[in-house]
Amino acid sequence: MGQYIMKIGEELITQDAHTNTSKPNLMESSITQVAVDEHPTTAEAEAEAEEEEKHHRCIGDEIEIPVIDLEGLDGEGRAQLVKSIGEACEDWGFFQVINHGIPTSVTQSMMQVCQEFFDIPTEENVKQYPDDNLKPVRFGTSRTLSKDTLLEWRDYLRCPCRPLSDFIDLWPAKPSTFREVTMEYSKELAVLAKRLCSAISESLGVESECLHELIGKHQQIIMPTYYPPCPNPELTIGLCAHTDPGGITILLQDEVEGLEVFKKGRWIGVKPLPDVFVVNLADQIQILTNGRYKGAEHRAIVNAERARISIPTFFHPLDDAKIAPIPELLGGQLPMYRDSIFRDYLREFFTNKSTGKGTVDSLKLD
Numbered sequence: 001m002g003q004y005i006m007k008i009g010e011e012l013i014t015q016d017a018h019t020n021t022s023k024p025n026l027m028e029s030s031i032t033q034v035a036v037d038e039h040p041t042t043a044e045a046e047a048e049a050e051e052e053e054k055h056h057r058c059i060g061d062e063i064e065i066p067v068i069d070l071e072g073l074d075g076e077g078r079a080q081l082v083k084s085i086g087e088a089c090e091d092w093g094f095f096q097v098i099n100h101g102i103p104t105s106v107t108q109s110m111m112q113v114c115q116e117f118f119d120i121p122t123e124e125n126v127k128q129y130p131d132d133n134l135k136p137v138r139f140g141t142s143r144t145l146s147k148d149t150l151l152e153w154r155d156y157l158r159c160p161c162r163p164l165s166d167f168i169d170l171w172p173a174k175p176s177t178f179r180e181v182t183m184e185y186s187k188e189l190a191v192l193a194k195r196l197c198s199a200i201s202e203s204l205g206v207e208s209e210c211l212h213e214l215i216g217k218h219q220q221i222i223m224p225t226y227y228p229p230c231p232n233p234e235l236t237i238g239l240c241a242h243t244d245p246g247g248i249t250i251l252l253q254d255e256v257e258g259l260e261v262f263k264k265g266r267w268i269g270v271k272p273l274p275d276v277f278v279v280n281l282a283d284q285i286q287i288l289t290n291g292r293y294k295g296a297e298h299r300a301i302v303n304a305e306r307a308r309i310s311i312p313t314f315f316h317p318l319d320d321a322k323i324a325p326i327p328e329l330l331g332g333q334l335p336m337y338r339d340s341i342f343r344d345y346l347r348e349f350f351t352n353k354s355t356g357k358g359t360v361d362s363l364k365l366d
């Protein structure tokens with residue numbers, strides 16, 4: 001480890017993200033294996049400078065990610081909550097939810113079983129679940145040096161879960177409770193995703209079922225992720241700045257800080273709170289809403305002292321779904337994005353290992 005480091009001058013500033021100090025952008029392209037690429041071309045250097053300029057802008061006031069209490073969602077408080085969710089989607093594309101209805105026992109068991117999974121020696125997990133794109137369940141790691149591309153400082157397990165019967169037998173059999181616990185967790189998350197999709201749809205003024213039909217009820221992928229402590233955290237990144245390519249992501253994190261969202265020119269730390277889920281909108285919602293709701297740019301940083309576990313669950317449209325702005329939402333305006341088939345979008349996203357908002361921007365119409 002340690003061979004993948006920032007270029008000189010691009011080290012992370014590891015000050016508290018709630019101060020007014022901005023951090024440099026850590027797009028994948030701005031991180032390099034020093035021995036290979038110390039001298040970018042002029043065009044590259046200019047593009048990087050522009051990107052950095054953009055990411056150095058600061059605002060004066062402290063800003064906090066919205067925390068939304070879902071307690072009254074199915075009762076009288078619904079209209080007000082739908083409004084707050086709509087504002088968070090429009091303003092941030094990122095919010096946290098409390099009183100979400102998922103029992104603490106379910107989230108704690110999920111965290112625990114993921115911890116046990118990552119306690120298994122990495123070599124064993126690599127052997128059991130090779131990082132082969134053709135395999136739906138696979139383990140990725142920066143702790144083997146088999147790849148010559150940029151390595152992020154994390155391990156992850158990709159676990160698709162719909163339809164469950166297609167995948168459950170491929171999930172890890174070790175720890176012995178993994179399948180049972182993950183199955184329970186995935187069912188609870190599906191319910192939460194449906195409730196959120198309904199509220200978000202209503203906030204847009206479309207049919208309550210609209211976003212659930214388009215993105216919520218199809219593919220669901222859980223990705224337990226482990227960020228080991230890093231001796232030089234300012235020289236690496238857990239997960240580069242990106243937007244998620246799918247529809248909506250619901251993330252459970254442990255009590256260690258690391259997730260950051262990019263907002264108004266700076267990176268804001270998402271402070272871990274007990275019994276909370278982090279919700280973020282992804283690229284397909286941005287397209288469907290013709291840019292009204294944005295896929296939020298985020299990243300994960302690492303630290304020297306403590307390992308961190310996060311468990312994002314991604315909700316994706318069907319692979320062959322054609323995604324385009326919802327006509328009712330155009331309100332007389334022209335579509336900002338051209339249609340794309342979700343499978344093609346994903347291929348593009350992973351081929352470019354898209355940085356920031358690259359892929360969604362490539363669909364923009366003039």
Ligand SMILES: O=C(O)CCC(=O)C(=O)O
Pocket residue numbers: 223225239244251253258259298299300310312
């Ligand atoms: O680990 C985190 O907090 C962020 C994970 C994430 O953004 C992702 O896997 O897409």
Ligand SMILES: [Fe+2]
Pocket residue numbers: 242243244249298
């Ligand atoms: Fe993400």
